[in-house]
Amino acid sequence: MRELTYAQAIREAHAQLLAEDPRVFLIGQGVWNPWYAGTSLQDLDKEFGRDRIIDSPVSENATTGAAIGAAITGMRPIVFHPRMDFMLLAADPIINQAANWSYLFAGQVSVPVVIRAVINRRGEQGAQHSQALQALFAHVPGLKVVMPATPHDAKGLLIAAVRDGNPVLYIDDRWLYDLPGAVPDALYEVPIGSAALRRSGRDVTVVATSYMAAEAVKAVATLAQRGIDVELIDLRSIKPWDHNLVYSSVGKTGRLVIADAAWMSGGIAAEIAASVASEIFHALKAPIGRVCLPDVPAPTSALLEQAYYIGAEDIVSTVEKVLVSSSRS
Amino acid sequence: MMLRIRIFEEMVGALVTANEIRTPCHLYIGQEAIAVGVCTVLRQDDTVWGGHRSHGHYLAKGGDLKAMMAEIFGKATGCAHGRGGSMHLVAPAQGIFGTVPLVAATIPLAVGAALSAKLRGTDQVAVAFFGDGATDEGHFHESLNLAALYRLPVLFVCENNFYSTHLTLKERRVKDNIVESAALHGLASLVVDGNDVVAVYQAASQAVDRARAGGGPTLLECRTYRWRGHVGPALDLEVGQNRQRDLSEWMQKDPIMRLRERLREEGISDADLSEIEQRVAAEVDVAVSFARQSPPPDENELLHHVYASRRGA
Known part of the structure; x- marks a missing residue:
């Protein structure tokens, strides 16, 4: 199969959705320019016209609210927030409005909007250009949250999100943009709520999200050389998340490490750990390990960034620690 | 229609006092001319978007009175x-x-509904109803700019009743100039006597015609007064300054009384008017009985509709 990069896959999903469905349009900052979006939206305005590809003023609240109003009245908008941090200025439309309307009006109104947010990391951009806030939004009933880690899923999850009929946060990571991978030509969906089993193994289950799923692939290779057989799950969908696949895997391996490149307290890793501990506690042979960011804002200086960010080596050391603690017990 | 809203609101107020209604109710009494004047211009497929004080908008746009009363009863x-x-x-x-x-x-x-109409190529118009308090929010200014920039078919109807909960306009801004926000963002605007239903109707007609013809958005500042407190039926005479005096003055400008006088001049008899009043009162009584007799929601429904089940492919 042909290969695309992660960013190209996102772009192809947009183009095919726009061609397929006249209700789809795109609004947000920087959609006419690669400055923020890289190649992920390249030349969509030339292909589909600037009526449907709307590069907006810096008005997150109004543009997101307008997309929600358009969704309620029959459109299928995609809103683009070039940094997830900027999206917080649209917290009212997303959390108070989009998430609530279906429930509030007993299903008589729905909000089929996709809100895309980009996570950036490193580059000395600091605390307000680097936040990974998936847990904040996953907390809210009525929202769905997806985080693709491969080009295949970047395309398939965007298509599923647009067709879902609910408000879906689609969170992509700039550090994955150049990652290549096989991507089918056709329009296809990756079902929201299903995780991907990337590798079968018997010693320990690693559940990873987004960028950490890519890092986990490297960690698994290192661990394999050391004789540790990892089962790797790419969570893909943060809310709803795939309880069945995680439980069946942990049921088999008895050990769990969760890698999520966001703050640890109250995060996705905490949610998965709590669910596993309360649902299948008897299956665990060792304490659950979490690989997350320390509970501090993203620093700016490259030296501090080095200390702050996590990667494959952190997954390796946490897996080894979990294995050691279980051999003691 | 103004009477329908008035009598409905007075009944809701009485039922709040009687503790039969417990959900917070923000009454529209005194402001009826705005909802009625604007919505009379609209078609069924035009959309209206409201806030916490929207009983009047709902009725004026054709919402079912019984269903609203039952909703207020939960x-x-x-x-x-x-x-x-x-x-x-x-x-x-x-x-x-x-x-x-x-x-x-x-x-x-509402801006999004207008964008939707434009992208779908219809001539539908969207109307946002909001109070003067809403103009203190960033939403308002961002939305005006966006609507003007894209020439969207939307009416921003500010019901300036001079109160944002307990704070008066003077306590919240240096100038009494909400309408000037429109010029700053490049859209048409008009100040309207919000207690004159004919004036509101005429202003809304112009604005809606312009919007339908692709001429872009309009801000209407309809000046009116909130007769009751922010929430509930009490008069809240202790808020602001001189509320007692202002309220008495504004009650002399009662939009229903003014229309009544106008209709009298046009030869409609008092008998005709009181017949309308009786008919509306009977309709509201029926709605209260309907609401009282209706069942509460099923407990099993608690978890339903968090997500839409339908999928439009």
């Missing part, structure tokens, strides 16, 4: 099946996709 037969109460009203077939209490929240949504 019953399964309510327009939102008992999930919304007074502050969350809905009637999609009438173009009311939702009124919600977060101040200014539906202003950008």
Whole structure:
């Protein structure tokens, strides 16, 4: 199969959705320019016209609210927030409005909007250009949250999100943009709520999200050389998340490490750990390990960034620690 | 229609006092001419977007009176099946996709409905109703700019009743100049006597015609007065300064009384008018009985509709 990069896959999903469905349009900052979006939206305005590809003023609240109003009245908008941090200025439309309307009006109104947010990391951009806030939004009933880690899923999850009929946060990571991978030509969906089993193994289950799923692939290779057989799950969908696949895997391996490149307290890793501990506690042979960011804002200086960010080596050391603690017990 | 709203609101107020209604109710008494004047211009497929004080918008746009009363009672037969109460009203077939209490929240949504109409190539118009308090929010200014920039068919109807909960306009801004926000963002605007239904109707007609013809958005500042407190039926005479005096003055400008006088001059008899009044009062009584007799929502419904089940492929 042909290969695309992660960013190209996102772009192809947009183009095919726009061609397929006249209700789809795109609004947000920087959609006419690669400055923020890289190649992920390249030349969509030339292909589909600037009526449907709307590069907006810096008005997150109004543009997101307008997309929600358009969704309620029959459109299928995609809103683009070039940094997830900027999206917080649209917290009212997303959390108070989009998430609530279906429930509030007993299903008589729905909000089929996709809100895309980009996570950036490193580059000395600091605390307000680097936040990974998936847990904040996953907390809210009525929202769905997806985080693709491969080009295949970047395309398939965007298509599923647009067709879902609910408000879906689609969170992509700039550090994955150049990652290549096989991507089918056709329009296809990756079902929201299903995780991907990337590798079968018997010693320990690693559940990873987004960028950490890519890092986990490297960690698994290192661990394999050391004789540790990892089962790797790419969570893909943060809310709803795939309880069945995680439980069946942990049921088999008895050990769990969760890698999520966001703050640890109250995060996705905490949610998965709590669910596993309360649902299948008897299956665990060792304490659950979490690989997350320390509970501090993203620093700016490259030296501090080095200390702050996590990667494959952190997954390796946490897996080894979990294995050691279980051999003691 | 103004009488329908007035009598409905007075009944709701009485039922709040009697503790039979417990959901917070923000009464529209004194402001009826705005909802009626604007909505009379609209078609069924035009959309209106409201806030916490939207009983009047709902009725004027064609929402079912019984379903609203039942909603306020929290019953399964309510327009939102008992999930919304007074502050969350809905009637999609009438173009009311939702009124919600977060101040200014539906202003950008109305802009989106107008964008949707434009992209779909229809000549539908969207109307955002909001109070003067909402103009203190960023939503308002961002939305005006966006609507003007894209020449969207939307009416921003500011019901300036001089109160944002307990704070008067003077306590919140240096100038009494809400309408000037329009010129700053490059859209048409007009100040209207919000207690004169004919004036509101004429202003809205112009604005709606312009919007339908692709001429872009309009801000109408309709000056009116909130007779009751921010929430509930009390008069709240202790808020602001000189409220007692202002309220007496504004009650002399009662929009219903003014229309009544006008109709008399045009030869409509008092008998005709009192017959309308009796008919509306009977309709409201029927709605109260309906609401009282309706069942509450089923407990098993608690977890339903968090997500939409339908998928439009």
